[in-house]
Amino acid sequence: MSKISIDEVLETLQIISEQKLNIRAVTLGLNVLDCAGSSYHETSSCLKRKIKAYAEKFIKAAEEVENKYGLPITNKRITISPVYFLLERYPLSLARKAAYQIGKSIDEAAKEAGIDLIGGFTALASKRLTKGGRALLEELPNVLKDTEHLCSSVEVGRTNSGINVDAIILAAKALKKASYLTKGKAGARFVVLANAPSDIPFMAGGFHGPGEGDSAVNVAISAPGVIGAVVKNSKNKKMHELSEEIKKISFKVSRAAQLIGSEIANKINSELGSIDLSLAPAPEEGESVAAVIREMGIDSAGLPGSIAALALLTDAIKKGGIMGAMFVGGYSGAFIPVSEDLEMSEAAKKGFITIPMLQAMSSVCSTGLDMVAIPGETSWETIASLMLDEVAIGVFTNKTVGVRLLPVPGALPGDEIELGGLFGKTYVMKVLESKDKSFIRRGGRIPAPTFSHRN
Secondary structure: OOOOOHHHHHHHHHHHHHHOOOEEEEEEEEOOHHHOOOOHHHHHHHHHHHHHHHHHHHHHHHHHHHHHHOOOEEEEEEEEOOOHHHHOOOOHHHHHHHHHHHHHHHHHHHHHHOOOOEEEEEEEOOOOOOHHHHHHHHHHHHHHHOOOOEEEEEEEEEOOOEEEHHHHHHHHHHHHHHHHHOOOOHHHHEEEEEOOOOEOOOOOOOOEOOOOOOEEEEEEEEOHHHHHHHHHOOOOOOHHHHHHHHHHHHHHHHHHHHHHHHHHHHHOOOEEEEEEEEEOOOOOOOOOHHHHHHHOOOOOOOOOOHHHHHHHHHHHHHHHHHHHOOOEOOOOOEOOOOOOOHHHHHHHHHOOOOHHHHHHHOOOOOOOOEEEEEEOOOOHHHHHHHHHHHHHHHHHHOOOEEEEEEEEOOOOOOOEEEOOHHHOEEEOOOOOOOOOOHHHHOOOEEOOOHHHHOO
16 A cells, blocks of 8 residues: 555645545445355355454444544445355355345344445346346345345446346336335335446445455545535636636545545555545535535526536546546446435425436436335336436446436325435425336347447
């Protein structure tokens, strides 16, 4: 690891005190492929031991750094290698039992170690759904019902490989069943992805991807308050001048995040992974992306100008963050999860934020239909079609997008839904349904776009 200079320490202390910076999450990525055993009981036991052993050191190191700088770290998380790799060795009938047992063991390890969330109950299926991936998705409803800390994801599309519609169909059916089993809450811990990075520290899409090392510390910055303060103090600046101000603070924030990540990594003899500098809201005052858009000069997120404002924010954050951190990864942009953002949720209640508006906004930010509550009676075909539309945006614009839908049984458009904690509250959105559902039922694959084949 590189040595940390005194100047970086002083700059970090300054930004903590003046800008009230907080770290959304530090996430320890773990390669657990060495836990593949001859029986799923053996695999589960190995996973539990390894996760707990690393988690104890990781939490202790994070708390020491937290106390040293007086810097709040909101969440301490772990990501592991995609679990579907561990399921491939079993026949399909046994793989489903293995998926359930492994999911339970991972969740228990996180709970016993004091980890907030653990990601990696994941399948990568942008081209084909393997036996392990199918078993994971088929057992997913029961796993989500019987766990609290476990987060799950499935990648169903990449720009260079196209879209796996069969995987989307299976994901939609799993989500609908899981939502009935959990009264609508399961969707908060399950995301469908396109162009997923291998080092995501944010949940629910986090996993320790192929190509990563044995372990790595990734840092997720949540900076709506810091960016919002800059925007508020730049009322009379032109748009390009505002962009420069956001770039400057983004640079400083990413330097602070790198310092924190480096110190934690050094303490546990791990690598520094990546810094994910994102506008990631929380359901509390001062942590709203929609509020930053309002400060830019628009009455509410969702009104005309919102997409351009979000594009300016995302671009400036990326430019500043890339210059400030040695390794930038994850999403690194702006998130628009409806339930986790107080003002975004209110905009949805007023009708300014709709599903089509969220889809349009996703073309310039880091997530797509994120934490969107819909009526539980919405058909699986429509749920799959919403997923497919958003994934198509990601694949054909060559960017990362995610879909977290919350079908709520018995709920009607406009109903208020309390999710609790970090997930906040939201209002059920109206969903337009096609009577003819034969398009999504075709299944198969959508080929990669032509431009993805350039040399």
